[in-house]
Each structure stands twice: as C-alpha cells, then as structure tokens.
Amino acid sequence: GAVVSQHPSRVICKSGTSVKIECRSLDFQATTMFWYRQFPKKSLMLMATSNEGSKATYEQGVEKDKFLINHASLTLSTLTVTSAHPEDSSFYICSAGGSSGYNEQFFGPGTRLTVL
Amino acid sequence: AQSVTQPDIHITVSEGASLELRCNYSYGATPYLFWYVQSPGQGLQLLLKYFSGDTLVQGIKGFEAEFKRSQSSFNLRKPSVHWSDAAEYFCAVGARAGKSTFGDGTTLTVKP
Numbered sequence: 001g002a003v004v005s006q007h008p009s010r011v012i013c014k015s016g017t018s019v020k021i022e023c024r025s026l027d028f029q030a031t032t033m034f035w036y037r038q039f040p041k042k043s044l045m046l047m048a049t050s051n052e053g054s055k056a057t058y059e060q061g062v063e064k065d066k067f068l069i070n071h072a073s074l075t076l077s078t079l080t081v082t083s084a085h086p087e088d089s090s091f092y093i094c095s096a097g098g099s100s101g102y103n104e105q106f107f108g109p110g111t112r113l114t115v116l
Numbered sequence: 117a118q119s120v121t122q123p124d125i126h127i128t129v130s131e132g133a134s135l136e137l138r139c140n141y142s143y144g145a146t147p148y149l150f151w152y153v154q155s156p157g158q159g160l161q162l163l164l165k166y167f168s169g170d171t172l173v174q175g176i177k178g179f180e181a182e183f184k185r186s187q188s189s190f191n192l193r194k195p196s197v198h199w200s201d202a203a204e205y206f207c208a209v210g211a212r213a214g215k216s217t218f219g220d221g222t223t224l225t226v227k228p
Contacts (some may be wrong), residue, residue: 009184034215043206043218044160105216107152109159110190 002028006108013084014116020043021079021111023094029074030096034105035067037092050077084115118143118209122219129197130227137192137222139181139207149190150208150216151181160206166190177201202226 023033035108036044036084048064050056050071058064066088068080077096081088091112094110095105119142129135142149152160152164164175167213171183181192190207212217 041216041221041223045222046215049215091157104165105210106162107160110157112157 002026002096002106004030004094004106004108006092006094006111007030008111009109010112010114012116015085016083018080019084019113020084021081021092021094021113023077023079023096023108024049025075025096025106028106030077031074032097033071033077034095034097035069035077035079036093036095038093038110044093047079081113084113086115089113089115118147118217119141119205120207120209120217120219122205122207122222124194124222126225128225128227132196135192135194135197135201135224137205137207137224139190139192139219140188141190141207141209142188143209147190149181149183150210151179151190151192151220152206152208153174153177154204154221156203157184163192163205197224197226199226199228 005024006062007022033050036048038044046059047062048056048058048069049067052071052074056069071077091110093110095107121140123138150165151163153163154160163179164173166173166183173181179194183190203222207219207222208216
C-alpha cells in the first residue's frame, strides 16, 4: 500500500512558539491531504482539507490563522501550529488521498504535540 | 449529513474467542465504508473497505466485515482473536468528495 510519513513523530514546545508538522506521501502523488486532530480516547476530528496549489478548506470551528496549512507540492503538506498553547497539545494525524476516486486515504503515523 | 455510530465503547474478549464490532452509519447515498485499527500512539491502519459489489469484505489480519444496507450496518468480525489484536478500532464512512466521518471507536481488550 501507499506510504505516508509524518515528521516529527513527537514534539515538545514552549507556549507561544510555533511548530511545523510535515506530511509526505512517499510513493504516490497526493492531490488531496487531510489533517486530523485526535484527543485521548476520542475519534479523529477533521481539521482541514488541503489541495495541492490552492488554499486549504477548514472545518467549522477550526481557526485558520492558528493552524496554517500549506500544500505546495503533490507529496508534501505542512501544518503549522502558530502561537501554541497547552490546549493545542494533541495527536495530529495526516492522510493523503489517492487518485482512485473512491476516497481511499492513507494515514500517516501521527505527531504527538505537547505544549508546555 | 453522514454519521457513524459504534455502539460499543469497550469490548473484552478472551484470546481465541470470536469477535464482532458493531458499526451503524447514516448516509444519503451509496456509502464507502472503512474499518481502521489504531495501536496506542500510532496512526491508523486500514483493515478493509467496502465500495461496491460483494457485501462480505475480507481484510488483513483475518478480519472481515459485512455490509447490510437494510440495517445500515457494517460490522467487523474475526473468528479467533489474538492478543495482538488489542487496539482501538474505528469505523468510517466517506464520500467521493474526500471527507471521512469516523465513529468514536471501540477499544478491544483481549484476555489471556
């Protein structure tokens, strides 16, 4: 199957700093990537959909100025958490959509963000 | 609007016993249905998916799921559970537009 990587796998930062998370599709071109947030013992919450070369589409309630998404190429999307606060601590997961048209998604291994 | 319900928050089974995890969905058209497994601190791994055709779908690790349109269900089954199957399981429904809606997950504990 297709492989999606995320970097870093874990990050600890101080409150007020910004953190960038990378999501890469390693062996296929991803026209669409998705960013999810997962709280402990909870389901995945879709934050935004990013399409290569265009602005991301954010879900209701997600602050676009706080969670900056860039999808500059068909293999890379980045999520930047700006001015991070302790409540932003979470597990962030990306997925990449293939071109099959059937909504098949390949998930990255996730990034654990801890804001002190 | 699409939605997914996983009625069982937590299930405990003995190793070697059979398993069934329930999933009910609400969707306005032909659904694309998925089951994922997540181990602690890890991302999601696709177990199986249903797009069309045969309603009994075989997946990896000995899992299967049956799509029942009349019951709006897509239950996951395994005839004999192994200790390594202990994990969080998510059912999801997706649209061609590309968004998946996930259920709240079922935590599976396997007793020795």
